Amino acid sequence: MSLVLDPAAQDLLFREARTANAFTDEPVTDEQVQAIYDLVKYGPTAFNQSPLRITLVRSPEARERLVQHMSEGNQPKTAAAPLVAILSADIEFHDELPYLLPHFPQAKDLFFAERPSREGPAVLNAALQAAYFIVGVRAAGLAAGPMTGYDAAGIQKEFLDDDHLPLMVVNIGRPAEDAWFPRGPRLEFDQVVTTV
């Protein structure tokens, strides 16, 4: 075996973990979200820029507003999930760089002074962190249901601001029975990997 990670962890995070479309009623606590964050915050980003922001939609009123912006197929599961999180990329991440990158604080002005120079890195690195977050949800024994089928401008206007771009909405909870479709095929190694 070429992997060091033990098989139970492989199953928990990748092989048996699945995108859930239905959940039990068991709540997802703030303590669980804190534990997930305290694990996945260590995942690497360029210049440690850490642009991911997370909006937990907990109040029934906010949930209702969010559901209105989801695509029709995503509305029922977003309405029913124990917890829903909006993941966004903070375009103003550079404000935190002097703290995040203490040995190179001039990176803030050298590379990220202009907004267009921040948009691409913010989305790329927040997407990396979104993937770490999905892995973290699974590490907590929960299932994630990430979705991009929504009115992004509507979600941004309703829950975020001009400086935060929505990346995805994630349903979180303990999967119900029949929570997923059969797993889709994956590309073969040779379709993905080339050697030069």
Added chain:
Amino acid sequence: MSLVLDPAAQDLLFREARTANAFTDEPVTDEQVQAIYDLVKYGPTAFNQSPLRITLVRSPEARERLVQHMSEGNQPKTAAAPLVAILSADIEFHDELPYLLPHFPQAKDLFFAERPSREGPAVLNAALQAAYFIVGVRAAGLAAGPMTGYDAAGIQKEFLDDDHLPLMVVNIGRPAEDAWFPRGPRLEFDQVVTTV
């Protein structure tokens, strides 16, 4: 403890894993890369679109060409790493959708017929897969050194084509002694997570 993942796996993947800047001479084999891929290919993407492509730079001649396109600070470590991979997003991922999404093959034409409608999803979902790949490298007991400091257009022209956007270059190997700087600070939970 709110996490189910065992502490050794938490350490291997997140808490003790670090971005490496120096590696031992031990080679990274094709079998290891295959094992990494066979684990992380299960990470979720929207519509199972799986747009990540991986170019392993193995020949000395190709390595030399790649190093020329890296930023000055990244050149020595890219020249010395046991294995270097170029991760890219395939804008033509929709060609595989009828295979990847057999229960909804019309997604290809319904959502992704026009190239501009594919670029954002390709980058976002390939970035998720790049993060899974970094986690997978760690699951193999290796260290990753992801870098975005390079001439992207040069790398695209030299190693890819118009349909593949470079996302990052990743050095891979067993970390040498003193392979990393002290870990940078992370944002506190309350700086990242808000509740509505």
